[in-house]
Amino acid sequence: MEALNSPNDAAPVLVIGAGPVGLTMACELARHGARCRIIDRAPEPSQTSRALAIFPRTLEILETMGVVEPFLDGGLPLHGLSLHHGAEQIGQVDFNSVASPFPFALALPQSETERLLSEHLTRHGIAIERGVELTALMQNSDAVRAVLRHSDGREEIVETPWLIACDGAHSTTRHALGMDFTGAQYDESFILADVQLASSLVRDRIHLFLGADGLLGLFPFKENRWRIVANIPPQSREQTLPEVTFEEVQRLLERRAPSGYRASDPVWLSRFHISHRKVREFRQLRVFLAGDSAHIHSPAGGQGMNTGMQDAFNLAWKLALVVGGAAPTQLLASYHAEREPVASEVLNLTDRITRMATMRNSLAQNVRDFLLPRVSGIDFVGNKIADRLAELAVNYRKSPIVENHGVGKLKAGDRAPDADLRDESSQARRLFELFRAPRHVLLIFLGTAAAAATSEQIGSALQGLPENTVDSYRITRGRSNLPAELRDLSGLAHAAYGLTSGGSVLVRPDGYIGYRSDGFDPIPLREYLARTFVVA
Known part of the structure; x- marks a missing residue:
């Protein structure tokens, strides 16, 4: 490629990826007065539920963005987490104690989150460019040049002052930069199913069943549906994963839940591996990484989408000030300084939860099941856990800009x-x-x-x-x-x-x-x- 030119001051910031993180980034840049362009390689929005829980701090962000009401209208409030062993409840964590206008987690399929954020972005006058993917980039201290391929095969070369990678765990941007994604894959695979469920469970709580052969999570959401998540112990790390069947889901219910629980009407079945990985730096010159492009971890605790959206919320106002000439570029160094420690802590937290929930040693399971009701029953401990899950405990006290x-x-x-x-x-x-x-x-x-x-x-x-x-x-x-x-x-x-x-x-x-x-x-x-x- 030829040498880069400095882009015009009015050139839009380029956001790669129109999932919840990219949409939050684009909405916030627009709200702060910065021009942006957002592209996504998928020709259509996702129709699957994927991430399901929106926690209190993210709801506060949505309120600041001016879009929380349709989320509240469309979601199901969950007021806590119940831990079970068979038919016995052995512990609980309540969200009612968190100091927020939203003392609950909101169950809402990711497809709905993306729809609501897309509509909000449209009100800012910005349309998602679908069927457009990043294929290459180069940068210097003044600009980023990105090569974009459109669905009709046409290539476009665009220069932008800043590029934001919100393109997920398999980030093309991260690969183009040659950045390491350090971490490992868990041995277990996981099964996911969105179903109707006949059970005696209350529908305003998350339910986790801890058993001898693994974990079963039941997450209610609207239209009388439940998300079922279960771990499957590995035969080998390299095992080929067969397609999940509805019969397999029902057998897991029968083994890990109280008797009589029956699933029906599955709308989504999936089997997947999970990893815990993170880049060393959240920024390379004029390119920033946010959300899954920068860090991925176990879905335990439901922190992934929430953490990514908060990455975007942290960066957008800083970038808008710099683009508008109101702040020096040095302000942007605080993005990595503030968000990398948060991502590291989330990786550590979700890893501990995952290993605790999926342990296979019977003695360790007995110790876990003995301690959980005693620990979670202590108000101080329960409140601390609730604050961690709600992401209200996040702070930037060590930031260079406080x-x-x-x-x-x-x-x-x-x-x-x-x-x-x-x-x-x-x-x-x-x-x-x-x-x-x-x-x-x-x-x-x-x-x-x-x-x-x-x-x-x-x-x-x-x-x-x-x-x-x-x-x-x-x-x-x-x-x-x-x-x-x-x-x-x-x-x-x-x-x-x-x-x-x-x-x-x-x-x-x-x-x-x-x-x-x-x-x-x-x-x-x-x-x-x-x-x-x-x-x-």
């Missing part, structure tokens, strides 16, 4: 909590409503009257910033007469942020705290903003 001043349980890098407030007209407002704007949000907690007297100086830190990058709100505590845009009558918002005596918090567009201080000194905030934005 800064914390002062003490307190909540730190810069943590997810910003929601809280109920009142505006100047006494109308109810939620902090999460403020975070829906595609901008940073500076929260100035006035706290005590003495602290409020020194708060005015912090506004000077915002001078010279690019337009429409930071919104700011003053928040009083209790029934104060101080001038402010919002009132925290209960004081719970101040308490949630650990700033009962006052302080300042800068919340990023992805809902995480970038800067937190228990004071109002404008100098460190100004210095922080100068590293984040291009300041005049």
Whole structure:
């Protein structure tokens, strides 16, 4: 190929892959004002259910994107996880304890998730280009040149300032870059079936049956359907996997579930191997990897699609600021710094769950079945597990683009909590409503009257910033007469942020705290903003 030219500043970002991760990326780039183009090699959208669970943090993301309502209308809320051994329930984890507006997992087939995100993308004026695949790419410090093949055989060469690989576990982009996908395949194969099910199980929980010969997972979703997942111990690692039959699914039910459970009307049967793999770097020059193109792991815990969508949510606002000239390109280095540790932790978590659920040693199984009801019955432990599955425990405290001043349980890098407030007209407002704007949000907690007297100086830190990058709100505590845009009558918002005596918090567009201080000194905030934005 000939040498690359620098693409025009208005050239669109190129997103490869129109699954949930690529669609989230494209929607978010558009919401933040960055032009993008999204392609997918498949001629039609997928019709299979595949990923099924949407957890609370991802629902919060969908709310910020302005699209959560149709998801809630189409999905089935699942309020917890029940662990069984035969007919006996031996443990449970409840999601009702998670501190989120969405204290549940939502069961919704991936095909529906993609449909809803595609419709949302259409409202942003962007159409998915189907039957178009990436076949080659080259890049330098200024641009990426991608070779695209259309369904009619025509080749197109496009130059783009940034390319985002959301093209799955068998990523063409990753292969074109020559990036290693380090990890291994599990010995077990898995069977999946979407069926009608006659059983006595409640339909607002996930049910896992742990038995001597393996795991059986039953996941309810709408239209009275259930997802059945079961592991099959290997005869050998290289075994050829035959097509799964409905009779095999029914035999697994009879062996691993209580007697009398009967499946019917199968709409999808599949047998597959699973792996745990990850790239070393989530970025190579001007190409970023997100979702399964960067990391794959066991479906245990239902974390895969959720983690990938959160990859996209993390990267999109940063890339939009850089493309728009409002932030330096150095901001983009934080994508790998923040998301690679999350992916590593998800790989470790799902690997532990998988090995615990599929262990074949009878003594180890007995120990597991003895401990599970005792451990999960401890509220603190159950709540920790729920927070991990909900992905509310994710934090970026070690990120190079967060800064914390002062003490307190909540730190810069943590997810910003929601809280109920009142505006100047006494109308109810939620902090999460403020975070829906595609901008940073500076929260100035006035706290005590003495602290409020020194708060005015912090506004000077915002001078010279690019337009429409930071919104700011003053928040009083209790029934104060101080001038402010919002009132925290209960004081719970101040308490949630650990700033009962006052302080300042800068919340990023992805809902995480970038800067937190228990004071109002404008100098460190100004210095922080100068590293984040291009300041005049």
